[in-house]
Amino acid sequence: MSLPPGYLDELRTRVPISRVIGPKVIWDQRKSNQARGDWWAPCPFHQEKSASFHCDDQKGFYYCFGCHAKGDALTFLREADGLEFIEAVKVLAAEAGMAMPEQDPGERQRSDRRSKLLEVTEAACRWFRLQLQTAAATEARDYLARRGLDQAARDRFEIGYAPDSRTALIAALREKGFDENAIIEAGIGAKPDDGGASYSRFRGRIIFPIRDGRDRCIGFGGRAMDPDARAKYLNSPENPLFDKGRNLYNVGPARVAVSKGQPLIVAEGYMDVIALAQAGFAGAVAPLGTAITEDQLRLMWRVSPEPVIALDGDAAGQRAANRLIDLALPLTGPGQALRFVVLPAGQDPDDLLKSSGSGAMKALLDQARPLVDLLWNRETESHRFDSPERKAALDRRLQEAIARIPDELTRQHYSDEIRRKRRELFGSDWQRGKSGKRFRDGRASSGRPGGAIRAVAPVIPDDDPRAADSLLEGACLLICALRAELQPVIEQRLERLLPRDSERAALLHDLLTGDDSDAGRRALETLRADSHLGLTPHLIESQDAENVLAILNNLFDRLEAQRAAGAELARAEAEIQGEADEGLTWRMQQITRARHRAERPELEDSSDLDEDRGALSAQLEQFVNEEIWRKPPRR
Known part of the structure; x- marks a missing residue:
């Protein structure tokens, strides 16, 4: 159905967005300013206690700072009530007292x-x-x-x-x-x-x-x-x-239950849904006799940001879980997650409720496992990893799976969790360097109260962002190559470098795997010979690991902040249409703050540092500023 020009704008103007959203939320009167049309409430799209959901009558938009849901009144009707576009227009037109245009x-x-x-x-x-x-x-x-x-x-x-x-x-x-x-x-x-x-x-x-x-x-x-x-x-x-691939059994009553705090439980069949509802789990739905589809996943996420998939404890349930992993990964991200409950072997929700009661079901729901756990189990169960090739094959499968996640931050957290599981599986002491010192969260512990080492802030050439990116990346790779004992500590950040240059990529692979490739050796020699990276080996190799790690972490901070800023700016250019909404503004503020923190890190109080430590920090700062980032003389 075609709508005349200006019709939707007139609709939005006539109906304040707070009137559309009001029946679905409880406004926080202390935080809201009714006179200005500035409203705050707990988000109706995810469970929370604080009022992070904001709508502005003047702009006609809403935004949640928790799950990042955003849109106008029509978007809200479609997401909250599952309406089609024209159906949402009809609802808003009735609220505004406007007649719908004549249909063709x-x-x-x-x-x-x-x-x-x-x-x-x-x-x-x-x-x-x-x-x-x-x-x-x-x-x-x-x-x-x-x-x-x-x-x-x-x-x-x-x-x-x-x-x-x-x-x-x-x-x-x-x-x-x-x-x-x-x-x-x-x-x-x-x-x-x-x-x-x-x-x-x-x-x-x-x-x-x-x-x-x-x-x-x-x-x-x-x-x-x-x-x-x-x-x-x-x-x-x-x-x-x-259309059985775009609907769910019991979706209407389940949406009401979820809005009152119930979890959204996805069972296999009609009788499971009915049994769950009778046991007090009113937010239960089921696909309609088929494997869960992409449209059904999106419908679930419109009801709840984190549905719980209750799988039967048999081989068919496991196969369904494996299919769902591949379907969900390219769609998952903030506000679109899945958790899984695997029932005892041979039981479905109806069987479990009859044999053990609602308490047993609630206990399983409380222990629901995230999608990353099922991904890991799928790739590791019934496998032996007794050779480098098998370990490499595992890494390749996991990397390919994680690469399908569109959200960068979600991919990063998946990589971190997979790395933690990998350490547990292979039993490596990833938290201790060769020097015997313990490191926490990728940073060295000084062994003294409040003794975090000051990270120096090198001078970065700011006239060419691509050159600065290359220099930061090269410095990180070179220091990691010269100080191999720091690699386990910094590995999570090292893996996220993703060099575009093939030889640097080979060097990164060598550092992470212990290989020694020709391309990696060439990259290392190129970095050592670079006029900007004229590192004096004896200075880096002979100094205390804590100080070198502080420098290295600062380099990573600056590189990651710069790359994130570039990605966010590109995303912002694609999103801005007229006036930027407050969600976009908030993200830009966050990325700007991240760059500022990385480029001008806070200096700790040095009054408790001894003279030797102060002298060494000054020496390292001078070394980095004058040697690593020294520009070639202009001709």
Whole structure:
């Protein structure tokens, strides 16, 4: 549907964004300024206690400083209520008292057809529910009772029954005036290829109505009562109402429960969702008979930033987890995470709740594991790493997996966690250098209270950012090559260098793996001969590790801050459209502060340092300023 120019701007102007968001949040009256249209509240998109969610009536935008959700009133309606764009426009137009533009004939016809199909599915839902009360459904009622579903649960989930008749449903709907073609298009009936009479798709099955986020019945799932049926579960076919890869069972009630603090639990099937809801876990949903799709993942994240995937404790559950890892990695990031619960072998959530109660389920949910754990287990379980080649293959697989994560900060944390797990697996003492000194968090411990070593701040040529980047990178590589005992301490930062030059990349690989390649040796000799990096080996190699590590950490700080600033500026250029929003402004402020801290680190109080330490720091500072960063004389 096309909208006339200026229509959306008029909508946004007429309706303050706080009026749209207000029903979903509780405003922090102490922090908000109602007169200025400046509002703060706990974020409705992720669980928090502090008011980090901000909306501005004057700008018409919201932004969360916690999960970084942002947008305008239409974005909020789509993300919070799961509405399509035109549906969100209609809601906002009703709030503003504006008429929707006239639809073109084709669009009006499709909308009318969709409304007619929804009437068919609602009528079918009522008919199925009535059939569950008949004598023909005695076996179905007994089955539901054995599964623990009383009448209240059947009513809550609108469970029905399809009798074992080819024509009963078709006839009942036609008697109510519904067109046979609409019954077939809605996925309730089917037409034989040979042109015979239409028949009901669902026969001899317990029926589970499937509703979308707006509580509209869009399809059905049916469980066969006959154990010899070809398909135990049967869903509605794809049709204008129903796309099983883009919907979730019970998503509407789950969204309400999550907004009240419940976790979003993703189970495998209808009965698991019902059992979880009856046990008090109302935020339960299920994919519709298929593996989780990308659209379903995005729908989950619109409901909760961290859904918990409850996998059956069998081989099929493990295979599903492995598929989901590959699907989720390119989508994950801040505000879009997953956690996993692996149930005991041979049990699904319904089995666990019946055998051990809701307390056991809650304990498992409290111990839910992050996606990085499942990635690590997938790549290491049932493998032996008794050779350099096998270890290298493990590293390569993990690096390729992590490289698919789009968010740089998330990739960094994944790399850090994988490195920690790798140290545990191979038992290396990564926290101790050859000198025997202990290091913490990549920085040396001085052994004295408040004794963090002052990191000197070299003079960086600022007229060419690419040259400064190359110099910083080269200095980091050269110092790490000259002081090998510092490599385990600085390894996490060293790995993130990612040199563009192939020979420097080879040197980095040699430093991390202990190899000795021809390209790496050439790169090292080039760095030693560089006029800007005229390091005097005896000075770097003979000094205390703590002081050299302080210099090295400062070099890394400056390099990482400079690269992050460049990436953020490029991202900002792509995002800015007219006036920058406050989320972008906040990020730019943070990156500017990071660069300032790296380029002008705070000097500690040197009154407690002895004269030798002060003299050595001065010597190192002079050395770095005059030798490492000395510009060649101008011609």
